[in-house]
Amino acid sequence: MTETLLAFFKALAHESRLRIVGLLAQKEHSVQELAALLDLKEPTVSHHLAILKEQRLVTVRAEGTTRWHALDIAALETLSRRVLETQQPSAALLAVDEDEARVLGAFVDADERLREIPVNRGKRVIVLRWLMQMFEEDRRYSEAEINAYLKSRYPPDWARLRRELVDHRMMERDAGVYWRLPRDRWRDERLEA
Amino acid sequence: MTETLLAFFKALAHESRLRIVGLLAQKEHSVQELAALLDLKEPTVSHHLAILKEQRLVTVRAEGTTRWHALDIAALETLSRRVLETQQPSAALLAVDEDEARVLGAFVDADERLREIPVNRGKRVIVLRWLMQMFEEDRRYSEAEINAYLKSRYPPDWARLRRELVDHRMMERDAGVYWRLPRDRWRDERLEA
DNA sequence: CTTGAAATTAGATGAATGTCTAATTAGACG
């Protein structure tokens, strides 16, 4: 999701493109018209339109050799609405089933901090899975990065959390670099398993 | 409006800043924590935070030499809602009549910040109505959310603004939760009333 | 007042990207 949001913001984070959107919001325009209105050369306008089209913010209709560009207001609304969904649900709300909700409710406080590390192995796995939600696959993390995150979740013994994540094959490590393993390779015995 | 919108998009059109917003949406963080989580140096993080603060997307709370940064969700919502409007957001332009335009022009600066709280009750009501535009009906707001928003509009005495909103029956409060009251129940005596 | 920790500011460097000219493609029409 960060992916698409980032692309969306990048698409609109330039004066020329924002002005193009403003002009197309009023009526459709050809490349020539836009170039004249914006005081830019046609290739430049084409370039900006290509970026807006990637985000599906602009649609095209051909008429002879002329191409009429229009704003896709629905797409604009969909994307900007997504910005509003940024609020992160608290731990328990993210849970996928009742066991998880119960365990996370018991061990994670409202500040998203871990109260203690569960002694029971099944419960501990649930907490570990919860910790893993912040890491993406196909991305490398430095040890400092991992430490900072775990420290923010459980200052008393974040080092143990790191060890547990590796033990359960959720993270793998090599030469100070960590990465997330695919979920189906986790040793994720559930409650009472 | 292109001005403020462009600055808003530029602020979020960078991966590091978008990730910072994501992290701050979960909980507040210090510069050090963010630097570790993002695998960046502290000055770099400071730089990004400064840009986000310019857009009032991030608020700061000092504790010793540590500065805890939090996301101002209200500001994020206000700005992204503005994307949907093809409207002019400047305070005076939003006014419904001349009296309002005159008062808002006098008490609200170009940055949408309140210069001072009007002593005259009628003028104060106009300013309060203007503040209310960001709040939706049928939605609950935490006290922290209200505070962050009012603080962004008038740091010197945002607490008084909150009190006034309640006094004028624009907002109601119960157990730390606030919500907007329907406009027809507001005590909105106009100028010289 | 000195020391230490956290953060910011200043300034340098390099990467990302906007804009241009020149060359190329695609469609309309005799």
Added chain:
DNA sequence: CGTCTAATTAGACATTCATCTAATTTCAAG
């Protein structure tokens, strides 16, 4: 097919901006 027009693509150049190191500021604690 040859020509005209609108648009796109390719590649060069310039500007903006992200990131770093080094120096400075701010605040707390001895």
